Amino acid sequence: MNAGLVLLVVVALAAIGFVIGRSRAISTAGGDARGLHSLPGYYGQTVFLFTAVPALLVMIGWLLFQPLYIDGQISDMISDTDIAEGSSRSLVMSDVRRVASGLNTALEKGIVSETQIASMTTDNTDVRAMLGSAGIALASAVEQNILTVAKEYRQIKGTLGLLMAGVVILIAAAGFLVSVKRIHPDYRARNVSERAIKALLIVASLVAILTTVGIIFSLVFETVRFFGLYPAKDFFFSLTWNPQFSGGSDLGIFPLLWGTLYVSFVALLFAVPIGLMVAIYLSEYASNRVRSIVKPMVEVLAGIPTIVYGLFALITVGPLLRDYFAQPLGLGTSSSSVLTAGLVMGIMLIPFVSSLSDDVINAVPQSMRDGSYGLGATQSETVKQVILPAALPGVVGAILLAASRAIGETMIVVMGAGAAAKLSLNPFEAMTTITVKIVSQLTGDTEFESPETLVAFALGLSLFVITLGLNVLALYIVRKYREQYE
Template sequence: MSIGLILLFVVGLGVIGFYLGRRRALTSVSGDPRKLHSLPSQYGQSVFLFTVVPALLLLAVWLLAEPRVIDSRVRGVVEATGATGSELDLKMADVTRISEGLDALVQRSTLTEDQLTQMRADMADVRGRLADVGVALGSAVEPAVFQAAKQRRALVQTSSLLKGAGVALFAIAGFAFAISRINPTFRARNVSEGVVMALLIGSSLVAILTTVGIVLSLVFETASFFRMYPAKDFFLSLTWNPQFRGGSDLGIWPLLWGTLYVSFIALLVAVPIGLLAAIYLAEYASKRVRSVAKPAIEILAGIPTIVYGLFALITVGPALRDYFAQPLGLGSSSSSVMTAGLVMGIMLIPFVSSLSDDIINSVPQAMRDGSYGLGATKSESIKQVILPAALPGVVGAVLLAASRAIGETMIVVLGAGAAAKLSLNPFEAMTTITVKIVSQLTGDTEFASPETLVAFALGLTLFVFTLGLNVLALYIVRKYREQYE
């Protein structure tokens, strides 16, 4: 039974239970809802929840456990051939592919001639799968592999039937149990509100659990990397030279320097321009100008980063090379730190200006009036009253822009190049940590090699670095906020 049919049955039974539960509650009090402990709809909700939630939980657990159980049963047949390691993984992949192809062939045998004609015309993907299976079955497939494929297909079919029956029984049992509990004194409201509370708590835990999962995955893989490569060399070496065949030098400093250099130039462009734009929009611009200028600035945030990267590669890079780098003898490449930093700074302007504008507008008007009443001019009020009061929010805007700059990849790939080096020349090509994370995880390199696992060490280092920025920003915000509370 397909997942869609199972969900349709469970939800449909729950909807029926909602109306039956509501009707049963009203019938028990002769149609007078004032005699009920809870609202009639809450009785229906309790039936719906008892019908749907246990069944869906069983379905979720089954879907998570099913592949592992089936693969463990089938793996024993393949291991009997003496295959180990990567050879075992390849044979297991063949087992999965052949078993799925057998399902396709069985499905094909049940089609009419018209359906086959339509399938040949409109379903090229199915034809490709059938062709692949035909080649596999026609070639020298080991009998054990083919037997394992048939066993896997049988287990999948059996599991599908048991899954559908088990979920349906759970739904029916929950339906019957909830209907039997309905009476005028049943606290249906507590059940309904309890589920809503659990849903709210679960939603709140999603972000926390996601963060914990990300950190743990980085920590475990980083620990595996440091068992293969010395941590001392990773943190102290000034060379980045992955060989993929031994003798690699995987020092983080060239990548960290490139990340900080590009981000510094980007913030040097975005923070002054964005903050000045926010001050103008909040304090000087008329409503008509503000209604046009602010959306126009925020359009920059909606442009895809690949477009910024192409702009850096085609326009900004050649211009900097022809008018600055070559005349000054600083370089001849259009890919440089300055190129990526300038374009990234343009991209970050709305992050600073929009948030800073909202923060400045949130400063109480009484503070402005008090400053004007003491004889301060508009510019003096902005410098000495409004900006200090808005400083915590402005720091948050700058932090958001810095985090965005540190995590950017596409602009750096197209604008700054991929050279890992330590240099003060802003017109030389460099790279960042995020670019190397992508490059180390792509390709045909074995995942268990140090050259691949180093991506997780780079990611964990970047995470710790950005966490430090957040702690610093929190300290600044708390220090200055106390003066205005």
């Protein structure tokens, strides 16, 4: 049974439990809600929570561990002879999953029946054509052993899906019955409901922490595997990036790091002054009418998809810089360049700097302005000598957010700066960044056994360390100046 359908059944049962729990509480009090310890809604909430929460937790755990169990069972069915030269067990498992998914899709579309799938062999059926009609494209014909394993994979997954549905619905029904039976006028439903909700809030607050820990551990684990296959010294100090999936790769991070920092520097050099000046104008000089018009127009830039910015860089900014600056000056002939990506990225970052800086400047107490004016300072002097120093911690935070956004940007760099990993000071040359190479190393039919693929995790961990260092530096600056101006 589909997990979405199971979820719908559990939620529907919990909703019914809320109504029944509320009405039962009133009926046990003789129809007078004043005889209850808690409001009637709390009794319904307890039934809802005890019906839905345990069942959903079991379903989430089941869905997390089910693929691991299935892969463990199916992997034993794949012998070493089934793995072709140049392939790996993980690639064979990917083929098995694709074939099993294609069989399910073909069954749903009515292309084949369950009986035909059970008796299907590569001798009597063009499996590849059938899977193609189901929307599953394979590079080569399906071997008989892969088809057999795929059918077993599909059968195990279907059996476990039905078992999960039965267990989850049974737990939901048990929680429903137990919670309904516990309802009586003296039952402290409010206390139970509030404790349960508090527990849910604690779990929700831990999601961000656990997610961060999971990301770090996954990056560290795969990075350790990479350094077991490729020397760490060459990765950190080599000046060449030349991945070759056939072997003999040179995977130095330095050209990618240089491109990342160069593009980000150009973007911040463009965005920070403009964004800060926009914030100062809107908060200190603009009238309410002008502010109400200009501020939303500036913030619209933050809502434009990055692919649109990439197209703008590719079609407009790149050719403009090439025709009017790079070629006349003899600095390049390509429309893809660091300056192209940096300028367009800077446009994208303007609202990040201006909006946050505007909010920070507006938060500076009016008494500081009045005191400055009382000492005879002009408005511009007040902005320079009082307001900006007092707002500096928040402005640093805005710049940090923009820097993190610039370092992690991908689409604008792909379409504006190109994909060439090189070391150069010429801003009109094409370069690339760490994020672009992470995507390129993980796309396509790649296997996670080669250093050319695992290097993406080492790049990701390096990028994480860089952004963490930026955060630590910004925190130091914020604390230093906050003590000075508070």
